Every structure is written in structure tokens, then in C-alpha cells.
Amino acid sequence: MASLAREAEFWDQVVARGDTVSAVGPDDLCDPSVPWFKLLDLDVFVQCLMAHLRLRPGMKILDLGCGQGFLSTALAHRGAVVQGIDISPLSIDYCRRRAELSGTGKLATFSVMDCQALDFEDASFDAVCGCFVLHHLDLERAAAEIGRVLRPGGRAAFIETLGLNPLLMLARATLPGRGNIEKASSEDEYPLDRARLARLRAAFPGRMETGFPRVVFFRMGGYLPALNTAVGRPVLRALDRALGAVPGSGPLSYYGIVTMQRGDAAR
Ligand SMILES: C[S@@+](CC[C@H](N)C(=O)[O-])C[C@H]1O[C@@H](n2cnc3c(N)ncnc32)[C@H](O)[C@@H]1O
Structure with a gap:
């Protein structure tokens, strides 16, 4: 099966297995239906993404x-006019129902579409963003499309899964699916390692950066049921906080923020 169809089927199945649609509140910075994300400080990453986009009401965001x-709804709660796209039809159906339930149905609209072949006019968005998506894509094609649909000077920001820590990559390759360890990733995703980040950098020369608002390393141990306990979680968090205080530790993180800006205008 071609990778696009396989991705759509994989994520359709994830949605079909899930619970009923839950609302996103106006103050939520993290998907309330995934408590695990709060442990990973994803709310801090979302705040960082919004700050990079210079989010303001009326802004047109893809x-x-x-x-x-979650992200589309959170942006719409803050007044942005959001277009969410995904290759999985069941995800898009979920998004529409979630936006209605959250009171953002007028600002957030959703379509089934391939990120690598966008059906939008050139320069039609003030900003482009995403969460855990770039590492599912052909980066050359995706970067070309991001640059094309951004207005001159427009900014892009992505919360991404990184492949810069060899220990985490080894764990990712060997542990999921064994014992009680969840396999949460599809066949067609590749954490952004140095070579992949270099491809994005080449598409936005001098205007692409990687940032680490928090170091998420020990907390990935939470995938091990023995560590994901009331005692284990605060210990993993404290270890990450200590690691994050070490200068240069950012690339050890499993998550980071990748930002770009289209040229042709003042920064
Ligand atoms: C890891 S999930 C992240 C979903 C969401 N952004 C979040 O943070 O919960 C990756 C998403 O990318 C979508 N996806 C993968 N390849 C795609 C493509 N070529 N075009 C559009 N969406 C794609 C999948 O269907 C899936 O919903």
C-alpha cells in the first residue's frame, strides 16, 4: 500500500478506537483528552509555537x-481563522465535531488534504503550523508547499519529534510493541534527525531554527508501565528538569520546536 493511503488508514483506526469527541476549553494549551501530554510539558511547547507565530486575532493560519x-481549536479560541488539514477522513470528521462542541466552529474549518500537495493559492496564509506532522512527510515537498502558501515574511512553527538522541532512537526502534509498551507510531514516520533538519534548513536558508523550550528525555520512560506511576512520574520530571539546566542539553530532547520564515519581507 502506498504510504499516503497507509497513513490515512493508520490514523483513521486511531480515531475509531478512541473515545467520544471531547471539547477543548478556551484556556487549554494541551489536549485535555491526553493527560500524558501535560507530563511532557506540551503546553509549554504550544505557548512557544504561538509566540513564534506572533498569534493575533484575525490571523489566517494553516x-x-x-x-x-487540538491545536486548530486552541488557535481559534484565541481569535485566529484556522484551516486544519489532514489525510485521515475520520480525523477531519472528529475535528469538525470537536470545533462545534468547543464553540470554535465559525473560526476553524477542516479539510481532507495532503500536506505535500496543498490545494491553496500562493501566499494565502499569514502563518503555517503543526504538531507532530513534519516527521510524517516528504520534507522537500512539504517545505516547498509551506513556503508557497505563506505570505512574504510569514512564519511557520512546528512541535516535532526529533531524532537527535541516539539512546531514545534505540529505545524507539526496539521497545514499542513489546510487553505492555504501546506502539504509538505509524510505519511512515521518521523523527527529524540532523540530515532531515538540514533538508528543511536548505528550503529556508538562514530562516529555519530548532528550539528546545523543555528537555523531554527521562519522561519518555513513562512509556514503561513500571515507571508511569504516581511515584515514577515526578521523579522522571525532576530528572528532566535537572538535565534541562545543563547548557547544551536541548538536542537530547525527544521534542523540539522547528521554526521557519518565508523571505521577501522585513523579519
Ligand atoms: C502524530 S499525528 C499528529 C496529529 C495532531 N497534529 C496532534 O498533534 O495530535 C500525525 C497526523 O498527520 C497526518 N498526516 C500524515 N501524513 C499526512 C499527509 N501527507 N498529509 C496530511 N496529513 C498527514 C496523520 O493523518 C495524523 O493525523
Whole structure:
């Protein structure tokens, strides 16, 4: 099966297995239906993404690979006019119902679409964003499309899974699916390692950066049921906080923020 169809089927199945649609509140910075994300400080990453986009009411934003619509809905709660797209039809259906339930149905609209072949005019968005999506894409094609649909000077920001820590990559390759360890990733995703980040940098020369608002390393141990306990979680968090205080530790993180800006205008 071609990778696009396989991705759509994989994420359709994830949605079909899930619970009923839940609302996103106006103050939520993290998907309330995934408590695990709060442990990973994803709310801090979302704040960082919004700050990079210079989010303001009325801004036209494209959310790539919007999944179950948390980010689109959170942006719409803050007054942005959001277009979410995803290759999985069931995800898009979920997003529409979630936006209605959250009171953002007028500002957030959703379509089934391939991020690598966008059906939008050139320069039609003030900003482009996404959460855990770039590492599912052909980066050359996706970067070309991001640059094309951004207005001159427009900014893009993505919360991404990184492949810069060899220990985490080894764990990712060997542990999921064994014992009680969840396999949460599809066949067609590749964390952004140095070579992949270099491809994005080449598409936005001098205007692409990687940032680490928090170091998420020990907390990935939470995938091991023995560590994901009331005692284990605060210990993993404290270890990450200590690691994050070490200068230069950012690339050890499993998550980071990748930002770009289209040229042709003042920064
Ligand atoms: C890891 S999920 C992230 C979903 C959501 N952004 C979130 O943070 O929960 C990756 C999403 O990217 C979507 N996706 C993968 N490849 C895609 C493509 N070529 N075009 C559009 N969406 C795609 C998948 O269907 C899935 O919903």
C-alpha cells in the first residue's frame, strides 16, 4: 500500500478506537483528552509555537496534519481563522465535531488534504503550523508547499519529534510493541534527525531554527508501565528538569520546536 493511503488508514483506526469527541476549553494549551501530554510539558511547547507565530486575532493560519484538532481549536479560541488539514477522513470528521462542541466552529474549518500537495493559492496564509506532522512527510515537498502558501515574511512553527538522541532512537526502534509498551507510531514516520533538519534548513536558508523550550528525555520512560506511576512520574520530571539546566542539553530532547520564515519581507 502506498504510504499516503497507509497513513490515512493508520490514523483513521486511531480515531475509531478512541473515545467520544471531547471539547477543548478556551484556556487549554494541551489536549485535555491526553493527560500524558501535560507530563511532557506540551503546553509549554504550544505557548512557544504561538509566540513564534506572533498569534493575533484575525490571523489566517494553516494547521498541517491537524489530527484530532487540538491545536486548530486552541488557535481559534484565541481569535485566529484556522484551516486544519489532514489525510485521515475520520480525523477531519472528529475535528469538525470537536470545533462545534468547543464553540470554535465559525473560526476553524477542516479539510481532507495532503500536506505535500496543498490545494491553496500562493501566499494565502499569514502563518503555517503543526504538531507532530513534519516527521510524517516528504520534507522537500512539504517545505516547498509551506513556503508557497505563506505570505512574504510569514512564519511557520512546528512541535516535532526529533531524532537527535541516539539512546531514545534505540529505545524507539526496539521497545514499542513489546510487553505492555504501546506502539504509538505509524510505519511512515521518521523523527527529524540532523540530515532531515538540514533538508528543511536548505528550503529556508538562514530562516529555519530548532528550539528546545523543555528537555523531554527521562519522561519518555513513562512509556514503561513500571515507571508511569504516581511515584515514577515526578521523579522522571525532576530528572528532566535537572538535565534541562545543563547548557547544551536541548538536542537530547525527544521534542523540539522547528521554526521557519518565508523571505521577501522585513523579519
Ligand atoms: C502524530 S499525528 C499528529 C496529529 C495532531 N497534529 C496532534 O498533534 O495530535 C500525525 C497526523 O498527520 C497526518 N498526516 C500524515 N501524513 C499526512 C499527509 N501527507 N498529509 C496530511 N496529513 C498527514 C496523520 O493523518 C495524523 O493525523
